[in-house]
Amino acid sequence: MHSVNLGEVLAKLTLEEKASLLAGANFWETVPIDSKGVPKVKVSDGPNGARGDSFAGGITAACFPAASCMASTFDVSLAKRVGTAIAEETKTKGARCLLGPTMCLHRHPLGGRNFESFSEDPYLTGKMAARVVEGLQGQGIAATIKHFAINEQETERMTVNETVGIRALRELYLKPFEMAVKEANPWAVMTAYNMVNGNHCDSNEYLLKEVLRGDWGWDGLVMSDWGGVNSTAEALNAGLDLEMPGPTIWRKVEDVVAAVQAGKVTEATINERAMRVLQFLARLKCFEDPTIPDERAVNKPEHQALIREAGAKGMVLLKNEGDVLPLSKERVQGKRIALLGHAKSALAHGGGSASVNAHYKVTPWDAMHTALGDSVEFTYAKGADTLRNLPPITDNVVGLDGKKGFSRKLYEPGSSEPVEVKHGLASADVDILNSFDFINKDVSLEGTFTPAVTDDYYFALSGIGPSTLLIDGKVIAEQKTNCPDPMGYLFGGAPGENHKVSLEAGQQYKIFVRTAPPTAGDAAAIGILAGHVGVRCGHMTVTEHDKDYVAEAIEVAKAADVAVIFTGHEAFWETEGQDQQSFNLPKDGSQDELVAAVAAVNPNTIVVNSTGVAVAMPWVDKVQAVIQAWFSGQECGNSIADVLTGALNPEGHLTCTFPKKLEDCPAHGNFPGEVVNGRLEVKYEEGVFVGYRHFDRLPADKVQFPFGFGLSYTTFDYSDLTVGRAGDDFTVHVKVTNTGKLAGAVAVQVYVGQAQAPKEDPLKVLAAFEKVTLQPGQAESVALPVSSRDIAFFDETANQWVVRGGNYKFMVAKSSQDVVLEAPVAIAQKTYAP
Numbered sequence: 001m002h003s004v005n006l007g008e009v010l011a012k013l014t015l016e017e018k019a020s021l022l023a024g025a026n027f028w029e030t031v032p033i034d035s036k037g038v039p040k041v042k043v044s045d046g047p048n049g050a051r052g053d054s055f056a057g058g059i060t061a062a063c064f065p066a067a068s069c070m071a072s073t074f075d076v077s078l079a080k081r082v083g084t085a086i087a088e089e090t091k092t093k094g095a096r097c098l099l100g101p102t103m104c105l106h107r108h109p110l111g112g113r114n115f116e117s118f119s120e121d122p123y124l125t126g127k128m129a130a131r132v133v134e135g136l137q138g139q140g141i142a143a144t145i146k147h148f149a150i151n152e153q154e155t156e157r158m159t160v161n162e163t164v165g166i167r168a169l170r171e172l173y174l175k176p177f178e179m180a181v182k183e184a185n186p187w188a189v190m191t192a193y194n195m196v197n198g199n200h201c202d203s204n205e206y207l208l209k210e211v212l213r214g215d216w217g218w219d220g221l222v223m224s225d226w227g228g229v230n231s232t233a234e235a236l237n238a239g240l241d242l243e244m245p246g247p248t249i250w251r252k253v254e255d256v257v258a259a260v261q262a263g264k265v266t267e268a269t270i271n272e273r274a275m276r277v278l279q280f281l282a283r284l285k286c287f288e289d290p291t292i293p294d295e296r297a298v299n300k301p302e303h304q305a306l307i308r309e310a311g312a313k314g315m316v317l318l319k320n321e322g323d324v325l326p327l328s329k330e331r332v333q334g335k336r337i338a339l340l341g342h343a344k345s346a347l348a349h350g351g352g353s354a355s356v357n358a359h360y361k362v363t364p365w366d367a368m369h370t371a372l373g374d375s376v377e378f379t380y381a382k383g384a385d386t387l388r389n390l391p392p393i394t395d396n397v398v399g400l401d402g403k404k405g406f407s408r409k410l411y412e413p414g415s416s417e418p419v420e421v422k423h424g425l426a427s428a429d430v431d432i433l434n435s436f437d438f439i440n441k442d443v444s445l446e447g448t449f450t451p452a453v454t455d456d457y458y459f460a461l462s463g464i465g466p467s468t469l470l471i472d473g474k475v476i477a478e479q480k481t482n483c484p485d486p487m488g489y490l491f492g493g494a495p496g497e498n499h500k501v502s503l504e505a506g507q508q509y510k511i512f513v514r515t516a517p518p519t520a521g522d523a524a525a526i527g528i529l530a531g532h533v534g535v536r537c538g539h540m541t542v543t544e545h546d547k548d549y550v551a552e553a554i555e556v557a558k559a560a561d562v563a564v565i566f567t568g569h570e571a572f573w574e575t576e577g578q579d580q581q582s583f584n585l586p587k588d589g590s591q592d593e594l595v596a597a598v599a600a601v602n603p604n605t606i607v608v609n610s611t612g613v614a615v616a617m618p619w620v621d622k623v624q625a626v627i628q629a630w631f632s633g634q635e636c637g638n639s640i641a642d643v644l645t646g647a648l649n650p651e652g653h654l655t656c657t658f659p660k661k662l663e664d665c666p667a668h669g670n671f672p673g674e675v676v677n678g679r680l681e682v683k684y685e686e687g688v689f690v691g692y693r694h695f696d697r698l699p700a701d702k703v704q705f706p707f708g709f710g711l712s713y714t715t716f717d718y719s720d721l722t723v724g725r726a727g728d729d730f731t732v733h734v735k736v737t738n739t740g741k742l743a744g745a746v747a748v749q750v751y752v753g754q755a756q757a758p759k760e761d762p763l764k765v766l767a768a769f770e771k772v773t774l775q776p777g778q779a780e781s782v783a784l785p786v787s788s789r790d791i792a793f794f795d796e797t798a799n800q801w802v803v804r805g806g807n808y809k810f811m812v813a814k815s816s817q818d819v820v821l822e823a824p825v826a827i828a829q830k831t832y833a834p
């Protein structure tokens with residue numbers, strides 16, 4: 001029970017005070033009312049680590065595996081342990097509410113935020129998310145399940161309208177939220193930026209009133225996504241309790257009071273919204289202890305070990321021809337191994353609010369040295385150009401004060417008289433994520449650059465608003481309008497064009513960059529970035545830029561016994577704020593070219609791919625082994641080395657289908673939509689046929705690797721399938737045997753489908769799974785509960801769940817394409833309330 005009587009607290013508040021509670025005070029905190037004893041609370045991103053205040057730099061945090069890696073473990077107890085550990089981390093950032101987990105589905109492989117969401121399957125997503133929520137809230141930290149709802153793409157995310165049928169909405173996209181709500185009662189929900197069926201999520205009465213608070217009976221706090229409120233009265237009436245961040249845009253006290261006086265919102269509604277905020281504060285024990293401690297970096301060995309374990313357990317062995325893996329110490333003693341591609345980078349996380357300034361990151365290069373030590377000779381070549389933006393100008397620059405670094409001047413818009421001058425800036429960039437301390441100002445960056453080498457140089461400029469680059473007074477690059485893709489820009493996309501300039505070593509060149517906040521025209525797309533500046537100015541010698549990376553890698557690979565190529569997406573390629581540019585690894589095919597070229601010269605070629613999504617693997621038949629490593633957190637190098645060397649027998653299973661071609665994907669043609677009357681419109685025309693539900697109806701060879709697929713260094717066999725009944729529900733019993741020579745773990749997957757599925761239903765759906773660990777030769781009988789409601793379809797006319805009844809098949813499978821046992825079960829028709 002709450003130790004404070006919230007009814008009494010509410011009764012003491014004036015209408016103005018209640019209104020003030022309904023929006024944030026700043027980026028991460030709510031508004032306190034000290035005189036009435038109402039505390040504030042701090043929240044923190046995000047789904048794979050508690051980052052704290054700053055987006056980049058700042059206090060470090062533990063970086064956990066991204067959700068697509070977590071889900072690939074198919075291990076719910078591990079998900080709960082990770083939730084518990086992230087709760088501990090959240091406390092070190094002074095926050096009591098974590099903005100995660102992210103729960104939207106992988107509708108299309110190009111989805112920019114797929115990596116931070118669990119899966120293409122709603123059941124797997126719901127189960128994993130519920131355990132993360134339990135882990136967090138068991139430590140008193142609120143989980144915020146997000147983004148409610150239909151946030152399966154990033155293109156035009158603030159304004160896009162997603163049209164989706166109620167059946168698909170309920171059965172696919174809302175189902176994981178429903179499971180998390182019913183199984184783990186998260187204390188907060190974050191609305192999505194986009195529109196669903198014509199209404200913005202923050203004022204979507206169907207989603208918030210009818211489903212979330214109505215059908216599901218949930219009583220937590222609804223907060224907006226950052227800058228995701230679009231109205232005053234409508235959002236209040238629909239049930240959006242808290243606008244974030246602050247200071248408010250839509251809920252200025254006078255505007256809320258005016259809305260009440262005009263009869264657009266009742267005071268009862270304001271009371272209800274304010275009460276939710278008070279309840280949230282009470283749940284988080286803010287009344288008992290209102291302090292918000294300073295942020296700390298606590299790098300705990302227990303968290304390091306957990307991250308390494310979870311990361312490794314999420315990795316999926318996709319191919320292992322001729323048992324080229326594992327590269328155990330005994331097998332590779334005295335050999336030469338080429339570590340190519342991203343071997344020296346740690347692709348630990350994706351970009352955007354799910355990125356974490358990790359305590360440290362372990363590269364595969366370092367981890368392989370630690371794992372195999374002196375017994376092996378390692379060689380390296382980068383092999384591919386994957387740069388998105390030219391590197392910032394950082395070295396050989398002095399500012400207007402004659403000291404190292406750039407000088408920055410702030411001006412009133414359009415003026416040439418600075419109002420503030422600062423020296424010693426690291427580069428000719430303004431990182432928009434860290435520039436929130438000034439608003440509505442023009443900015444110039446000035447410095448004298450003395451190049452170390454004579455060469456042609458490329459310079460590139462891009463700003464969120466109009467920007468210019470001059471060298472010695474000559475305009476080199478000019479962007480006259482706002483960035484056409486502000487959200488993409490924010491998270492490292494929308495690079496500027498390259499402009500060639502010849503420079504001489506030892507000569508002095510005056511660099512001058514001027515930039516302004518975005519002009520007002522594109523207000524909807526600009527959102528909370530209005531008034532802020534961000535600019536990037538990069539450079540590189542043409543020699544370095546145009547180098548033949550592949551040729552170098554071929555030579556290194558030729559001379560090696562084994563070639564391991566690390567492919568993947570840096571955080572600026574796979575990030576919130578934009579969808580992927582291509583199904584092929586960036587950039588412009590460079591990584592595909594590298595793999596194909598190396599495979600042609602080395603018969604032991606292994607690819608370790610770090611992406612949060614399925615990517616094209618045009619070279620898959622030419623290489624001997626492939627590991628899908630996802631974004632596995634700060635221990636990524638060690639987790640990869642554990643799987644490569646066999647210190648951990650791989651046990652992950654794909655959480656999404658890897659198609660061969662994008663054209664075969666269910667959302668193809670409806671992603672990322674079409675502009676109609678100035679608004680991006682997306683139709684979820686594939687209905688319930690998302691992921692394997694779609695590919696099950698296509699020839700098997702359209703799929704590169706199916707959902708649920710994952711090899712091991714041992715083998716498993718299944719037998720003795722029986723299905724028992726428990727009331728309306730079922731229990732599947734199956735015996736699993738480790739038939740190989742190594743200990744290992746496997747996810748037993750149970751799918752259920754109708755014997756003769758009507759064409760409007762999927763052939764089967766995942767209805768239960770369990771991770772089992774077995775010693776060589778060991779067998780275990782596993783019991784998996786299947787809920788009858790989980791195999792129902794949503795009848796939108798009757799507004800209820802319906803188990804059609806008749807003959808069903810209960811299938812035990814190694815993947816969605818590899819059913820190994822099947823049991824017929826007759827089921828009676830049955831309906832459930834929504």
Ligand code: BGC
Binds near residue numbers: 046099225
């Ligand atoms: C993201 C949210 C995040 C918030 C705060 C938004 O842009 O969509 O997921 O929690 O920013 O960083």
